[in-house]
Amino acid sequence: MSQLIKVHEIKDLIYDLRGRKAMLDKDIAEVYGVKPIRLREQVKRNRERFPEDFMFQLNEYEIDSMVSQNAIPSRQWLGGYRPYAFTRNGVNMLSTVLNSKPAVKRSILIMRAFSAFEEAMSKRKKALVKSPDIIKELSVHSKAIMRLFQEIRIKGRKIEKMEEIQREMIKTIQKMILVSLEKD
Numbered sequence: 001m002s003q004l005i006k007v008h009e010i011k012d013l014i015y016d017l018r019g020r021k022a023m024l025d026k027d028i029a030e031v032y033g034v035k036p037i038r039l040r041e042q043v044k045r046n047r048e049r050f051p052e053d054f055m056f057q058l059n060e061y062e063i064d065s066m067v068s069q070n071a072i073p074s075r076q077w078l079g080g081y082r083p084y085a086f087t088r089n090g091v092n093m094l095s096t097v098l099n100s101k102p103a104v105k106r107s108i109l110i111m112r113a114f115s116a117f118e119e120a121m122s123k124r125k126k127a128l129v130k131s132p133d134i135i136k137e138l139s140v141h142s143k144a145i146m147r148l149f150q151e152i153r154i155k156g157r158k159i160e161k162m163e164e165i166q167r168e169m170i171k172t173i174q175k176m177i178l179v180s181l182e183k184d
Contacts, residue, residue: 010113011120015085017062021117022085023110024058026078028094031110032103036079042097043084049097054090057082088114 013027025043029036043050058066063082066072086094088111095107 010110011117014114014117015066017058017085018056020053020087021114022056022087023091024072025084025086028086028091028110032094032098032106034098034103039094039098040084043094046097049093050086050090053087054093055084055086057084 010031013023013031014021015023025039026036029039032039043055059082063072063075063078067075072078091110091114092107095103
């Protein structure tokens with residue numbers, strides 16, 4: 001298998017989690033050729049090397065979301081634990097923790113996969129922005145949004161005026177009650 005194919009395969013293992021590109025510990029372990037439990041053990045032994053921007057544990061909602069989007073086959077596929085997700089920096093740090101020649105070589109492939117993924121996303125964004133149809137559609141949407149904001153602002157003013165009238169009516173009713181009580 002060529003290096004390009006490996007990079008492409010690894011690129012498919014990169015997910016968008018919490019607004020960051022990350023890989024699951026199980027996938028990384030497979031790429032590195034180690035058991036997931038061994039990878040997690042090394043991370044626990046070297047916890048100070050993995051701050052939150054390098055690694056985080058998925059919550060139940062994120063796991064359910066990945067299953068529902070078919071990013072992962074099922075909860076059982078995870079092996080009965082909440083997986084850790086590693087960002088690009090976290091994956092890079094893993095190569096120092098695992099510290100074997102295969103881990104270092106595979107880490108390079110993973111870094112290339114992250115770069116290829118980011119480059120593909122950047123090209124896609126540029127293509128979208130350059131597309132006249134997309135720009136036209138965005139223009140239509142932005143005009144509609146501006147109209148909505150104007151309507152909300154107008155309705156907001158009307159509501160403020162109604163509330164002001166309501167306050168004046170309450171004051172008037174209170175005065176009428178006070179006047180009627182003074183007459184008795």
